[in-house]
Amino acid sequence: MTTKDSKNFFGTELRLCSASPMTGWFRDGCCHTDARDRGSHTVCVEVTADFLTFSRSRGNDLSTPRPEFGFPGLEPGDRWCLCAARWQEAYEAGMAPHVILSATEESATKICDRKALMSLALDLN
Numbered sequence: 001m002t003t004k005d006s007k008n009f010f011g012t013e014l015r016l017c018s019a020s021p022m023t024g025w026f027r028d029g030c031c032h033t034d035a036r037d038r039g040s041h042t043v044c045v046e047v048t049a050d051f052l053t054f055s056r057s058r059g060n061d062l063s064t065p066r067p068e069f070g071f072p073g074l075e076p077g078d079r080w081c082l083c084a085a086r087w088q089e090a091y092e093a094g095m096a097p098h099v100i101l102s103a104t105e106e107s108a109t110k111i112c113d114r115k116a117l118m119s120l121a122l123d124l125n
């Protein structure tokens with residue numbers, strides 16, 4: 001699945017990040033955004049236990065289910081559209097999860113360092 005109106009890190013069609021769990025600002029599986037998305041949920045990541053602990057320590061518990069919001073809670077190995085600033089913060093703390101650049105919207109590079117994203121990419125090579 002692709003999103004034709006959005007481009008990915010490489011400047012090509014944005015790929016699906018995850019449909020299980022369903023992710024994205026629009027909850028359509030893709031990390032595209034609009035002006036209402038103050039968090040810029042544009043970085044497709046594969047979460048780790050360490051990252052989930054880090055995020056919880058920063059006030060964003062991504063592992064606890066929140067059924068009232070349709071949120072199942074994340075487990076290590078899940079893919080998720082993460083806020084670009086949170087990914088950069090985690091990177092600087094040495095806790096960033098791997099990224100899927102083909103499913104990361106190009107606008108993430110306005111917030112995240114391109115070389116940093118590439119250093120943790122699962123879909124390079």
